[in-house]
Amino acid sequence: MEVPADLVERVNIGYAKRRATLKRLLRDGSDPRPSKDRAGFIDLRWVPRVFFINSLSYSENVQNLKNVIPADLRDLFVCYYYSSDEIDDVEALLNHDVSDEQFSVLVQSLVAGGKISDPAIRSSVADGINSLLNEFPGYYAPTALKAKIRNTFIRNDVLEFNSEISQIARYISLARGRSIHIFGPEIFSLFDKLLERSSDLTDDDLIMLYRISLTWGVEEAMIDLTELRSFRGLPSDKPASNFVSIHQFSSYDSQGPALERWREVRREFNKLHAAIQQSDGKALVNALIAIYNIDPQLVNWINWDQAYDCICDAPRFAGLHMAFFYLLASADEVGQLFPDVSLAVGEGAFDSALRGAFRPLSTREIPHLVAELKAISGPAGRALASAILRHETASNFSTHLNYDAPWARRLVQAQSLSFDGRAAAFRRDAARAFQKAKLIDANLSQRVQKEAETHLRVAYLRGRQLEGLVHINFEYARKHFNETYRNSIITAQRMVISSSSGADHRYQADVAELIADDFTRFLLINGPINLRTTISDSLRHGQLPNRFLQAFDKAIATTLSTAVDISNLINANSTSTDKLHWVVSLRSQLKECVLKFNQDFLSVQEGDPLFQKINRIVQDFVENSIRDKNSDDDKIWISAFKEAIEDVLCSARDGLVNVIYDFIELAEQVSIDEAGGPSSSVDKTFKRKSFIESLSQQLKEAIKDTSQWIALAQEGVAIAHFSLEDVVELCLVNYSPTGGRRPAMRVNLSRRRGNSGDVIAPPNVQINGCYFDLVETICKNLIGNCFAHSGLGLETRGKLEFVVSGGKIAVKFKNTLSPSAVANLRAKLPDLRKRASSITLDRAGEDESSGTAKMAWACNREFGAMPKITLDVDENRAEFNTLLEMQHIGRPFLVEL
Secondary structure: OOOOOOHHHHHHHHHHHHHHHHHHHHHHOOOOOOOOOOOOOOOHHHOOHHHHOOOOOHHHHHHHHHHHOOHHHHHHHHHHHOOOOOOOOHHHHHOOOOOHHHHHHHHHHHHHOOOOOOHHHHHHHHHHHHHHHOOOOOOOOHHHHHHOOOOOOOOOOOOOOOOOHHHHHHHHHHHHHHHHHHHOOHHHHHHHHHHOOOOOOOHHHHHHHHHHHHHHOOHHHHHHHHHHHHHHOOHHHHHHHHHHHHHHHHHHHOOOHHHHHHHHHHHHHHHHHHHHHHOOHHHHHHHHHHHHHHOHHHHHHOOHHHHHHHHHHOOOOOOHHHHHHHHHHOOHHHHHHOHHHHHHHOOOHHHHHHHHHHOOOOOOOHHHHHHHHHOOOHHHHHHHHHHHOOHHHHHHHHHHHOOOOHHHHOOOOOHHHHHHHHHHHHHHHHHHHHHHOOOOOHHHHHHHHHHHHHHHHHHHHHHHHOOOOEOOOHHHHHHHHHHHHHHHHHHHHHHOOOOOOHHHHHHHHHHHHHHHHHHHHHHHHHOOOOHHHHHHHHHHOOHHHHHHHHHHHHHHHHHOOOOOOHHHHHHHOOOOOOOOHHHHHHHHHHHHHHHHHHHHHOOOOOOOHHHHHHHHHHHHHHHHHHHOOOOOOHHHHHHHHHHHHHHHHHHHHHHHHHHHHHHHHHHHHHHHHOOOOOOOOHHHHOOHHHHHHHHHHHHHHHHHHHHHHOOEOOOOOOOOEEOHHHHHHHHHHHHOOOOOOOOEEEEEEEEEOHHHOEEEOOOOEEEEHHHHHHHHHHHHHHHHHHHHHOOOHHHOEEEEEEEEEOOEEEEEEEEEOOHHHHHHHHHHHHHHHHHHHOOOHHHHHOOOOOHHHHHHHHHHHHHOOOOEEEEEEEOOOOEEEEEEEEEOOOOOOEEEO
């Protein structure tokens, strides 16, 4: 490009201002932003610092920045924060209106990337960088290397290889956010590029990075990190090997812990390579543990193809050392670069090796497990202990140990959940033992113990579900019948003429028919405890479809060798030409099958067979009561009601089995007939036969659960008290993720204390057990709706808070939204508000768009009054807010333990 005459002068001015900012920052911590007093001015420091903390991948960071920047400004921001690698139009880039300081950073980035070659500008940039580094006395002295850009910017010695790689990456990310406007991007991008395992660095790339490292005086660290690629020895690492063979001995000029640490790294990698050449599996695992103990991130620079081949060729051996190998080999990071190893190892290799380590032992108690773990020193032993405490691993391992803690046995009464109870008890007891032995820290131990104890309480609540989800308060129905119709029956008894004329019979039948029609509608259709809404709330509205979709997603997760979020899989295979479109289509068909089952077997309508049967029971009872005032035994007709409803639910259970087994047959046929088409990225690790087998198993497990749900709830099963967190966990059971992450849901139970505002209640304050059904209905509808309508699926983050104040209860719920969901809900908000302010209880019995009506129905059932529901969309925060306010009447809502 043709260099403007004033460009060099402006670059010099920019460096002078950056140096002044650096002096101010070092002196008193002040760091003012540039002035914005002219139209069209762009402040490139707009990107929040937190943006740079989360990812270790250079290419992902660049792409993430592009995603949040308008297309016409992407080159500008990427050049400022990362590099000029992708810049084509230098002149257009420099025409943007930015501050002098930021202009000089852009020019510096362009010079470092070879986009500007003018000698005057390059000299100006070199002088400017030196002027910044001169603010750190002795910067270029090798023994003062740890003084470089410390304190305010990085706060650690990260430019030596004297920190773990994960720490280096994090500190560099922090430094980029704090000081990019002073130092420019290339020193930070230098380390980012070297630490990105999947990037292929060419000879030219390494020459450019070396030139940058010389400019900043960090060539020793650059050479050391480049040597990691030569250790790995992939074909794409050949340029790194050539580079290191030329430059590596220059790093021996310095002394101290960094050099000794790097010598230790070399020694252990040499042992690893020797073990591979000799097919010595035990030596390989020992070297692997030693490398991990130096820095856990170093194992990501091992050639796992060679390591796995060595284990396969070596004589077999069992033990925790072998389990540690499979723990590392099954990590996602290995699967990304070595997919063949990931496929060969499989998902359960670590669990299998763990069981194998204890198979020959006579003692399988936790103290013996602790002793075995302590034999593996350092971070490797701690990593093994942490992995054993993972929920799935602990569940499988506790079965192998036959662990059965007496203290937990009484908490889980349901036989089908006893496995969950033993696994949770093992996690809690193992976490305590591991902390005592200093295998894990107190924070992890406490988190695992809390999770395990919560899991036990949720298992107890789930046990209630397995005793039937259809809650009908027959005592309430009996009282309503007597209070509403008893006088009419007594009047009819008095009016009946003693003679048995036909008119008298007709009169009795008419009275009985009127009462039966009204009471049957009350019991089944429109009363506060009606069966139609109860079934919709407890079974139809999300619960059954979600349980079977969860089974489908788990079948996918167990088939794939790496974790995949189901929403990503659906998006990636949404068209008929995608290889796995048949799986996505099959998932939709499963949902349709369950919804059709709901309609065919779990619908309650006026005039249907159940309505007619209940109506007939009531008519007969009323007629008998009119004829014989001594025959009005409540137990008879209540028993008949239960039997009639249970007959319908029994038929539904049989129907569900038939529907799901028919779907399994359909899935088997579809997998054979419709699995053709072009390749997709997911299908490389997807085995159709394994998927169908897993799907069949998972759906049959779902049938067992849901068949127990489709039953009348047992009467007299009471909960004394419960925590709000446990109810939320119970509601999340049917939303378990398949991508390794669980839904993020914050929960608070608070009290309003006058002028003090809302104060979070202490752990010993819980909710009165008599309000369990109310709280569960509110929670499951809020949570289900947020996942269904946020546009983010299980990535949705939510916050739920119950605030109790005297005779009022406020439920506050907010959840995150995707950009498209913000626009969609903003357009629908007037209609949503209108429906929320004019709820009719009959809408609660519907399945679609009935969440607010179900919550209102539950409040009306409990307190005899409708709640006030307020809805809002916060466009700035991209959140949907729900506020539900109830007038509390009756027993105390909170109890202190």
